[in-house]
Amino acid sequence: MKTLLYPSIEKWDQLCTRPEIDKADLDQSVRFILNRVKSDGDEALREYALKFDKISLIDLKVSQAEIDASAGKVPEKLKKAINVAKANIEKFHLSQLRDEDIVETTPGVKCWRKNKPVEKVGLYIPGGTAPLFSTVLMLAIPARIAGCKQIVLCTPAGKDGRINPVIIYCAGITGVTEIYKVGGAQAIAAMAYGTESVPMVYKIFGPGNQYVTKAKEIVQSDGLAIDMPAGPSEVLVIADKFADPAFVAADLLSQAEHGIDSQVIFLTDSMELQNRVLAEIDIQLEELPRKEIALSALQNSISILFASIDECLDFSNMYAPEHLIINTVNASDIAEKVTNAGSVFIGKFSCESAGDYASGTNHTLPTNGFARAFGGVSTESFLKKITFQEIDEKGITAIGPSIELMAEAESLDGHKNAVTLRLNSIKNV
Amino acid sequence: MKTLLYPSIEKWDQLCTRPEIDKADLDQSVRFILNRVKSDGDEALREYALKFDKISLIDLKVSQAEIDASAGKVPEKLKKAINVAKANIEKFHLSQLRDEDIVETTPGVKCWRKNKPVEKVGLYIPGGTAPLFSTVLMLAIPARIAGCKQIVLCTPAGKDGRINPVIIYCAGITGVTEIYKVGGAQAIAAMAYGTESVPMVYKIFGPGNQYVTKAKEIVQSDGLAIDMPAGPSEVLVIADKFADPAFVAADLLSQAEHGIDSQVIFLTDSMELQNRVLAEIDIQLEELPRKEIALSALQNSISILFASIDECLDFSNMYAPEHLIINTVNASDIAEKVTNAGSVFIGKFSCESAGDYASGTNHTLPTNGFARAFGGVSTESFLKKITFQEIDEKGITAIGPSIELMAEAESLDGHKNAVTLRLNSIKNV
16 A cells, blocks of 8 residues: 655646556457347357356256246345345335425416336346455335336356355345346347346346446446446545544445555545554555455555544545545534545444445436436435426416527527417417 | 428327438537537637628727617617516526425435536627527526626627627626627637637537537537527427418417427317318418528428327327427326426427517427437536535444445445444544
8 A cells, every 4th residue: 555645736637547457458358249239149158158257058047937036045044144135225215215396487377397217227246266245235216115116136147057045035025026047248239238047128237347338337427317427436534543443444445445456545644543544554555365465455445644633534535436435523514515535434333334224315326426426226226217307387478488489599489389379379268 | 391290109209300411521520610620619609700790809808888778779678578588487497496404314324415506607699680699698597697707708790890779789788797799609719618708618508500409519529518408499389270361370480480490289179170270370471571491491390280289288298399389178197297398388388489579488409309318408408416415423324334245245345444444533533
């Protein structure tokens, strides 16, 4: 972990820059996969499963028998833990479903909005070493609360041709309507264009490797909605001399273990704490099964000593971290001043792991500085708001003449005429 | 206008397909412009102004003197009309700014979201034959209500090197912080990457021609936020035998006059109305200054006779129109069943022009079927929601063990350890 002392403000911009990812090579190979799936459908999906995942699949769809069998394979204790998380995620995401008011902007002119679900959504859950069943909860629960009719889940099968039972179990209890054994860029293609087996959806959610990310980027430029642009995961911790260095080190390491490209930033106004945290990291690293990954991630990571906690926060607002942990005495006051972040964890007991799994907030969050313009996934991500207006005689009489003038000034006489005819019909009654 | 009678449901999908726009040629030329602006900044912008707009510009930024002078050039009657529209747009968009509740998902686990403005936003206003000052109102008013600090507006200057005074006037009264004489794809590049004059922003809004649309698509794939994907404007009108054919014809024509690629769809269950509307279109067309444009647009447009109004609505929900006008006796009941549309106009006096200018709803809406996944521009489009959580001893004691189990099952021991350390610290007190 690189250590910096009191960097001048001119250098902040540079320090906020994430490592560039070279995407040029990816573009061609991902486009090739997308086009293959678009033209050859299931046949392409089966070929890619054989090529990339080394499995020969007949049915791409997970059968009801596989779904029924999964529950028995999940330990009861884990089921209970998942249910605690599920209840909290449901409670928080249900609170985001709010009715809109009808606004009478002028007497006789009523305007309002209504939430309507995106009818068909696709969730991508990566495969790999660990089964990320928590992401199933984070995506399927708000989709179900929003009222999405078709909730499609794609995830690659393991070498045994099966999907981890915990993923299937989580999909089952959260209302996923169908599960397909398809991974990588080809899964994004399948949900974007549809194949014989996999239905086309209107919006695609979920994390993935650089191929998946690139595929989402390309289908987005064709007009398909995606949750948000993606980059490596990151945490920024602000702590003062009252913080427990072991807690800070553990929070930094819990981010570093995600992947070798994870970003970890530690800001403090206490040189003593800085030194103790760095020492704690070395101790805790030894115990970590994913030590090698964490070590690589720490090489891109920085610890910065600032003159004050306020300066730490100013830097954080410029950096716009995905996760921001504020581990200081007056953490709530500092949190009030956050302008750019994905999710903020206030106080010494609010560790990122809580939000990753079970507190109720969503863990699908904007990385790479995207928190300057994007929020994380929420129930609204699975809804769109339709505007409605109902104008009566009194209303069009009041605003009609203004519309006529404005339409005329924009040289849109057809627009004007639609109003004039109505105003005349009222006068002539 | 093509007329269809009772098409079978198998044909609906095809009828909902918009004309394909070939974007392959555009890609290269727009990328060239973007890269030029990225590397050469203002110099590139001045060159493009000379090349495309035939003007030689020294200052790209509109001066305070130009802003001060603009108000005097706008007729008082138009100013009053603009103020009527502004008041309604403000009222409706202010109602969208709502505080979020704090949710205690588990005793000791508080989760909430807070709206924070996107600090820097860019608004693009096209030039061309008509000055689209109404779009300034539709974008700048919610930006100001959201609390955006920097509201940048780019629009091309006319051949006299000036910007239409009504656009400047609207920008002045809505809180736009700076105006630049830059148009086309180069304006999008300037706001995406920044130049010596034009600041970089975090999110870009606004309509434009195919170059502008392509430029927004490309900068979006670099992670910059944009309002929504764009296609040609469109209206779908559902009317029954009680509708005034002149109103229906005027509404269809007000969309057709937008551009030759506008989409106009008319659905009814009354053959008599269908015939009378088509006849009315011919009559009203003669009076329309933009007749030639409307005529071209009508060539891509269809009128469909269905067996019932319910079928009309089913088709509309599949088509997902940008604007949906319901001109029937029980229009409110039918509006209840809308699942996919940008903005819905209920009843005979609710013409699209009302929403385009002055009722209060936003006129920046999803086209091209994007209404299946996207809503129109709203105050929320200029905000992002940050999640917060504050967990105390009691809270982490309650959910901690579940987090430990889930993290372990995902092989993320660092995540688990961050909780274990906290649980141990509580036990050891």
